[in-house]
Amino acid sequence: MVILIRKRALFTTICVIVLGIICCFMLVRLIRPPAKSSHRLVAGGNLCSPLQSSNETVSVMNQESAINSERFQRPSKALPYPNSYSFKNFQKENETPPLLEKHFDNPEDLILAYYGILREASNMFGYSGGCGTIGLSKAPYPYAYELLTKEMQKEVSLNQFIDSFEGIGYTTLLKLIPAYTPSRTPARIQYYMVEIEVITGIKVNGNEEQYEGSQFAYYYGLITTEKTSDENWKIKNIYYIPEDFLCAPMHSWFYLSDAIVQIVYGNNLKLIDKIDKTEHKDDMIYIYASGNGKSYRFDFVRLTNGYDILLHEYILDNGSWKETNLLGDNWKNMKLTIENNQLHRTLTPS
Numbered sequence: 001m002v003i004l005i006r007k008r009a010l011f012t013t014i015c016v017i018v019l020g021i022i023c024c025f026m027l028v029r030l031i032r033p034p035a036k037s038s039h040r041l042v043a044g045g046n047l048c049s050p051l052q053s054s055n056e057t058v059s060v061m062n063q064e065s066a067i068n069s070e071r072f073q074r075p076s077k078a079l080p081y082p083n084s085y086s087f088k089n090f091q092k093e094n095e096t097p098p099l100l101e102k103h104f105d106n107p108e109d110l111i112l113a114y115y116g117i118l119r120e121a122s123n124m125f126g127y128s129g130g131c132g133t134i135g136l137s138k139a140p141y142p143y144a145y146e147l148l149t150k151e152m153q154k155e156v157s158l159n160q161f162i163d164s165f166e167g168i169g170y171t172t173l174l175k176l177i178p179a180y181t182p183s184r185t186p187a188r189i190q191y192y193m194v195e196i197e198v199i200t201g202i203k204v205n206g207n208e209e210q211y212e213g214s215q216f217a218y219y220y221g222l223i224t225t226e227k228t229s230d231e232n233w234k235i236k237n238i239y240y241i242p243e244d245f246l247c248a249p250m251h252s253w254f255y256l257s258d259a260i261v262q263i264v265y266g267n268n269l270k271l272i273d274k275i276d277k278t279e280h281k282d283d284m285i286y287i288y289a290s291g292n293g294k295s296y297r298f299d300f301v302r303l304t305n306g307y308d309i310l311l312h313e314y315i316l317d318n319g320s321w322k323e324t325n326l327l328g329d330n331w332k333n334m335k336l337t338i339e340n341n342q343l344h345r346t347l348t349p350s
Contacts, residue, residue, distance in 0.1 A: 041156065041164035043171060043198055044118070044144070045221060045238030049345040071306040075197075075216060075245075078283070078304070081173045085109075085116030087140040100146045103232040107190045107225035108176065110147060110233040115173035115196070117144045123165040127201035129214055134169040134201075138162060149226055149234040169214070170199040175283060177301055179222055180312055180323070180337045188227040189236070191338055193311060195220040195303060196240075218243040218304045222336060222343060239343045243305040254334070257285050257300040257308035264331050265289065265296070271326060272296060297321055310335040 039046040090100055090113075104110040121140035124133075141162045145153070148161075156164075165171070175195035200215050219240040226236040253259035258275060265271045272291035279286040285300040285308055295316035300308040313335070314321035333340050 041160060042240055042242075043168060043196065043219065044161055044164055045219075045240040048221065048239050048241045048343050050242060050244060075218070076304045078174060081112075081115075081176050083112045083116050083119075083173060085113045087117045087120040087136060087143065089113075090117065090143050091139075095142070097142075098146060099143050103230070105231070105233065107192065107233045110225060110235065111176060111192055111194065111223060112173075114144055114147045114235060115171065115194075117147075118165075118171045119173075121165065121171065122169045123162060124167065124169055124201050126203055126205075127167045127169075128204045129169045129199075129201040141165070147235055149228065149236045152234075152236060167200045167203065168198045169201055170197075172197045174218075174304065175220070175301065177284075177311060180325070180335065182325070182337065182339060190225050192223045192225065193220065193301065193309075193336055194223055195301075197304070220303050220309065220336075222338060224338065241342070243303055243307070245305050248306055255307040257287055257298070257310075260300075260308070260310060260334060261287050261289055261298055264334055265298070265326065266291070268331070269326065269328075296326075 041047065090102070092099060102113075104113065117140045120135045121144070122134040122137055123141070124137075142158060145158050145161050148156070173194065174197055175193065177193045179191040179193045181189070181191055196219050198217050198219070200217060202212050202214070219242055221238065221240040223238050224236040225233050227233050248255045253263060258278065261272065261275060266273070266289075270291075271294075272289040274290060276288045276290055276295075278288070283302050285302060287298045287300070289296045289298070297314040297316075298310060299312040299314070300310055302308050313324050313326050315324050315326075316322075327335055333342055
């Protein structure tokens with residue numbers, strides 16, 4: 001009888017301990033849920049809110065008659081950005097991590113390798129591109145994922161990274177340009193403007209006869225790169241902004257480089273009196289202006305949708321162009337930099 005009572009007491013004690021452990025585990029889960037990205041991811045990057053227009057209206061100097069222009073109504077005929085990297089440069093037979101043995105000693109090579117790998121990746125399960133398999137399916141994604149910093153990997157799991165490419169059959173890099181680096185930025189951090197083109201399939205729900213054709217989408221944004229402790233460059237963050245093809249040119253001025261220079265630097269900041277000349281070179285637009293005895297240069301990149309995006313500001317100093325930052329808090333969102341509030345208004349998953 002005593003033995004039976006002891007067994008019951010022991011069983012009760014064990015049950016209490018187990019229940020206590022379960023309760024503690026659930027409490028910890030409630031207080032600190034599993035790490036996951038709180039942002040909406042598209043093609044491996046944080047999707048940000050679109051450009052915001054301004055309510056200010058004014059006639060602008062040298063504004064082109066663009067309402068009927070193909071600049072705003074059709075994608076460009078631009079070739080992909082030259083890239084010697086491909087997935088085959090890195091593919092291993094034994095796919096146990098780490099998958100990448102190459103270290104990148106400069107950020108541009110890192111970014112080219114990243115998009116070179118993604119160029120042959122596709123995540124088309126449940127989607128149709130009109131024919132059979134596309135590219136090398138999901139095999140390249142883990143390789144591209146290894147080019148992200150450990151901190152970014154903590155925010156975005158490999159599965160989340162792959163899922164962000166859902167329905168995308170091709171990813172093509174169109175532009176890669178060094179972006180403005182704020183003066184207090186550590187030397188181990190560098191920023192780059194990118195533009196990508198993706199081709200998406202249609203979700204067919206198992207019925208191939210419902211296929212309605214592929215679609216093109218364009219994104220531009222900013223990539224933050226970081227030199228890690230082992231002197232290897234990695235991607236610290238990616239911000240993408242979707243490109244709109246149905247807004248310009250009849251709804252404001254914020255997509256026109258000459259209007260931005262006149263309205264922002266002339267009418268509002270009172271820095272310039274006139275635009276002296278404008279130069280076009282490939283996708284870049286260089287606007288030279290002067291005022292109050294000083295000379296300025298403003299560098300814009302023209303996106304596929306025709307928008308001009310401000311990247312750099314310069315002031316002429318002793319015969320050479322010195323990069324500067326003139327916009328202040330009121331106008332800083334006119335320039336694509338890490339200080340742009342737009343990049344930090346990332347969309348949340350629906």
